Amino acid sequence: MCWLYAKGEREEGYIQLLALKGDVMKAKVFVTLKKGVLDPQGKVVGEALASMGYSEVKDLRIGKFIEVELLASSKQEAEKRLIEMCEKLLTNTVVEDYRVEIE
Amino acid sequence: MKFGIVVFPGSNCDHDCYHAVKHVMGQEAEYVWHKNVSLSGFDCVILPGGFSYGDYLRTGAIARFSPIMNNLKVFVNRGGLVIGICNGFQILTEAGLLPGILMRNKNLKFICRNVNVRVENNQTIFTNKYQINQVLNIPIAHADGNYFADKDTIKMLEDNNQIIFRYSTSDGSITEDSNPNGSINNIAAITNQKGNVFGVMPHPERVCEAIIGGEDGKKIFEGIIKTVCRV
Numbered sequence: 001m002c003w004l005y006a007k008g009e010r011e012e013g014y015i016q017l018l019a020l021k022g023d024v025m026k027a028k029v030f031v032t033l034k035k036g037v038l039d040p041q042g043k044v045v046g047e048a049l050a051s052m053g054y055s056e057v058k059d060l061r062i063g064k065f066i067e068v069e070l071l072a073s074s075k076q077e078a079e080k081r082l083i084e085m086c087e088k089l090l091t092n093t094v095v096e097d098y099r100v101e102i103e
Numbered sequence: 104m105k106f107g108i109v110v111f112p113g114s115n116c117d118h119d120c121y122h123a124v125k126h127v128m129g130q131e132a133e134y135v136w137h138k139n140v141s142l143s144g145f146d147c148v149i150l151p152g153g154f155s156y157g158d159y160l161r162t163g164a165i166a167r168f169s170p171i172m173n174n175l176k177v178f179v180n181r182g183g184l185v186i187g188i189c190n191g192f193q194i195l196t197e198a199g200l201l202p203g204i205l206m207r208n209k210n211l212k213f214i215c216r217n218v219n220v221r222v223e224n225n226q227t228i229f230t231n232k233y234q235i236n237q238v239l240n241i242p243i244a245h246a247d248g249n250y251f252a253d254k255d256t257i258k259m260l261e262d263n264n265q266i267i268f269r270y271s272t273s274d275g276s277i278t279e280d281s282n283p284n285g286s287i288n289n290i291a292a293i294t295n296q297k298g299n300v301f302g303v304m305p306h307p308e309r310v311c312e313a314i315i316g317g318e319d320g321k322k323i324f325e326g327i328i329k330t331v332c333r334v
Binding site: 037038040041044089090092094095 | 160161164165168197203204206207209210211251252253285
């Protein structure tokens with residue numbers, strides 16, 4: 001268990017001390033395009049593979065892989081917070097899906 | 104009237120916007136740093152083009168969390184006018200102030216050239232100085248201008264006349280060839296339901312003076328001024 005003190009500023013202008021405790025957890029976030037969303041980049045890369053002799057490739061879609069280290073008191077809490085991060089910033093839920101894995 | 108031009112780290116079309124509204128249109132204008140939290144005194148806020156936060160993660164994804172954006176939401180709810188140009192349009196969609204998303208251009212290239220757009224709705228604050236179906240020649244400069252939204256959202260935009268410009272040929276036909284980036288239904292500009300937020304991928308601020316290539320963008324600012332100043 002470790003304690004970490006962080007400073008945060010509120011809009012009113014005073015300093016607020018936040019105390020975070022927990023263990024360092026490693027997590028992986030996989031961001032992928034939703035089915036049905038056009039992926040021109042994936043298409044071009046698939047065609048490039050075919051032209052290199054890998055004609056067995058039928059489809060290819062490109063996503064993002066994000067590694068996150070975070071403090072959390074439990075795996076459940078880590079997952080909950082990461083899902084919030086995905087919904088708010090890490091993915092655009094109009095066109096992207098995500099999957100979170102905590103190690 | 105007073106225009107506020109928000110400047111994010113990485114914005115680079117702020118000076119062109121300032122020049123257009125202050126020197127060409129003769130209105131008051133101020134730059135608003137993204138960390139400011141006040142928009143009081145402004146009648147219209149411009150989110151200019153550029154590469155805010157380097158387009159990191161997704162274009163506009165990080166700028167939407169800049170301190171100014173909370174106040175922008177309040178400003179919008181109060182009926183304030185907002186025009187998001189290029190990166191500004193991307194920021195507005197990420198912030199949820201406009202529906203949909205601007206994705207990577209279909210041909211994966213950064214496109215920097217003039218295009219034709221057709222005016223689909225001239226009953227808005229931003230387009231009331233144009234003729235309906237008028238064709239405008241305006242430059243685009245973007246790699247992520249491919250407008251996308253789900254079927255229901257597109258239907259809503261079409262039914263509510265929220266689609267303001269569509270990419271077209273020079274004689275006003277909506278064709279696949281005239282669509283530079285693959286946007287659904289050739290969408291180049293939209294408004295929100297209330298009609299006070301306007302997102303446009305082409306750059307009207309770059310065509311307000313004949314001497315630098317054209318004046319087709321000028322009437323957007325004339326329309327805003329006409330509404331606010333009631334002239």
